[in-house]
Amino acid sequence: MSRRRARLLLGVAALAGAVVVPPSAAADDAVTDYTLRVDTAGSGPEIADSMYGVFFEDINRAADGGLYAELVQNRSFEYDPADNGGYTGLTSWTPSGAAQVVDDAERLNERNRRYLRLDLTGSGGHGVTNAGYNTGIPLTRGDKYDFSVWARTSNAAGTPLTIRLTDAGGAVLARPTTLTVRGDRWTKYTATLRADSTSATGRLRITATGSGTVRLDMVSLFPDETFLNRPNGLRKDLAEKIAALEPGFVRFPGGCLVNTGSHYGYEAPNWERRRSYQWKDTIGPVEERATNANFWGYNQSYGLGYFEYFQFSEDIGAMPLPVVPALVTGCGENRVTDDPALLQRHIQDALDLIEFANGPATSPWGAKRAAMGHPAPFGLTHIGVGNEENLPDAFHERFLRFRAAIAERYPEITVISNSGPDDTGPVFDRHWQLNRASGVDMVDEHYYNDPRWFLENNDRYDSYDRSGPKVFLGEYASRDNRFANALAEASFMTGLERNADVVELAAYAPLLANVDYVQWRPDMIWFDNHRSWGSASYEVQKLFMTNVGDSVVPSRASGTPALTAPITGAIGLSTWATSAAYDDVSVTSEDGTALFADDFSAGADRWTHSSGRGTWSVQDGAYVQADAGAQDTMVTAGDPSWSDYTLRAKATKRAGSEGFLVAFGVRDTGNFYWWNLGGWNNSRSAVERAVDGGKSSMVERPTTIETGRTYDLRIDVRGRQVSLYLDGALWATFADDEVAEPFRHVVTRDERTGELIVKVVNAQASAARTEIDLGATPISPTATLTTLQGPPDAVNTVDSQPIRPVRSTIKTAGSRFTHTFPPHSVTIVRLNPTT
Structure with missing residues (x-):
């Protein structure tokens, strides 16, 4: 059985909500005729179970306020105007009484330096209210929420803290609970609250009474139910949508935030200046993890860290694929850090990362993994070095140092290089020249282009050297979220599968977008603080990723008559x-x-x-x-x-x-x-x-x-x-004379079921009347279809998702039959040979 088919679906139906209605072209639609010939006796490239995956980068508030289920924003009071001009230590907080964010010797620890001090003077309560992300903290009637705080008090008699969940106007949404802080040493206090009402504009209110000084840090509120109910876990609906894709790998944590920033060491002042991503900052107890200023303009708490990435990958049956910095910046910064000692430290960090993932629980870094609750290795097989560097020679010099060190200690690990930020050009060419000359195993390509480019470049990998480095298409997308963009991406994916002997891994990007923090469009999954939905591209990705097959079956199709016209404008x-x-x-x-x-x-x-x-x-x-x-x-x-x-x-x-x-x-x-x-x-x-x-x-x-x-x-x-x-x-x-062919296909075989999987993309206004010829191979008299169809300008939104899968059956009438594929459609036909 294919491992892909054997994956646990976690209760998420791959085609949830699909309507069983047979698609057909209207009688008055324009029709273009095609032929599709399938060589069922032939054999093509094998397709790895890991071919299609997901790329997670903390862009568009994908982590804090997104996949990471924490509901409190700026929970450790580390926001700073040096990171974002609109930030203060009380961003997202509203104080009442004498509340002050301080950084002194009374701090929680050296990586969590700032805390809230409440000087309890006079009558009444002193405290703070947190507004969460987006419109507020989402609460659902009947659900439980886990509160925690680290606190200490100068009052020998103790300081009562009253915890409330309210709406934006102050109306109580859950029965308040009171904790008593005792002693002047940092201690963690916890409570559970149950919501009596549903609200998208909730607030967390903490009030202290009495006298003396009480200090608070790491104020947290989690939904009691996270994905697979893991502590410090993930937002359930977002994680389930990712799991429903059945991804073969998860690339993390970026992206631009991997190799950009003002510091490459652990010495950033106060632990909150922007640095390149340091994986060691992100493991261990969450209260001891450093906060970092994100490349995309906001802070990241690292509550979602390397352990959680590995755990999530394992939970959804995906291969983990981390990326580490090479001390050459990308994403427009174009700087090189010439510091041999620092480079060696980063190389050692990469070796330590592999040990953290794969080492025995008795090894130094394996023991840290085991202490976090996972004594067994995670089974890391691939690691990326660098991301979108525009300085190929400087990058490659450092990449070879990483590769040599990893190969000496972990020869089984595939070390992935890259080709810069574009699909072509002198930087791309130089990267590839160096990668080929050095015998690199795999090269990470990135590109974001218009829909026409994807329609024109279906054959991009047809001419790649079969004996050269393999391709990891780590980031690609058509630049928008309309169905026309998704159709172009689907067209391109047929070419990826046809060239599965070259393109071994591929991931659409970005994965997540918070509607109130959008920095980049396209995006696959959209969300606000309490709802989420898949874009048209999400539906295309899910359709392909859950119908991959195990090998390519040779086939050919006729083309669309070319239309030529001069450039006008x-x-x-x-x-x-x-x-x-x-x-x-x-x-x-x-x-x-x-x-x-x-x-x-x-x-x-x-x-x-x-x-x-x-x-x-x-x-x-x-x-x-x-x-x-x-x-x-x-x-x-x-x-x-x-x-x-x-x-x-x-x-x-x-x-x-x-x-x-x-x-x-x-x-x-x-x-x-x-x-x-x-x-x-x-x-x-x-x-x-x-x-x-x-x-x-x-x-x-x-x-x-x-x-x-x-x-x-x-x-x-x-x-x-x-x-x-x-x-x-x-x-x-x-x-500019490439043919933007609107009719594309690929055929694969599912070894477990014996089915032929015919994937057809018709990205034009005409229906595609297609004669499908399977040669002498007899097939069952009916076939199952799953179709995405809609207007090219259709966009899935929170209120309407017009691009959804439709399932149906058709009669095949033998090994040669005709089917009309609707205009603007992606169709998966599963044919069952009877031999």
């Missing part, structure tokens, strides 16, 4: 975190006819400020965007029907961190091309194509832009061919 000027001046903008047709010319001597009335961002005005005969902090400041001019033209402009960077952007083929604010000169903090330049707001790179060069220098720019658009000239010299040329 108006022109545009823009900036990104830069002030720039433009002058002498002109457009001429291929035969030299003047279509547009503007030297701004008469103002800028011919330009439309389509973005509304930035400050544009005519200054000294040039069109100037003066706000060096504004992003994406596009202004446009001309005719959207223009084709086969030459655009010329002069551009000068005046101030800021990047260069300038000149757009062509502009159809609207979300669909255009632009020449991005000096982008990515002036580290490189590229032509990007925007489709419905999502961008992908067409060509890239290591060009940077000088401040104060005027550049002559020329862009020739001929059909779908584009040539770009910088100061009269050819900078690059490209043809």
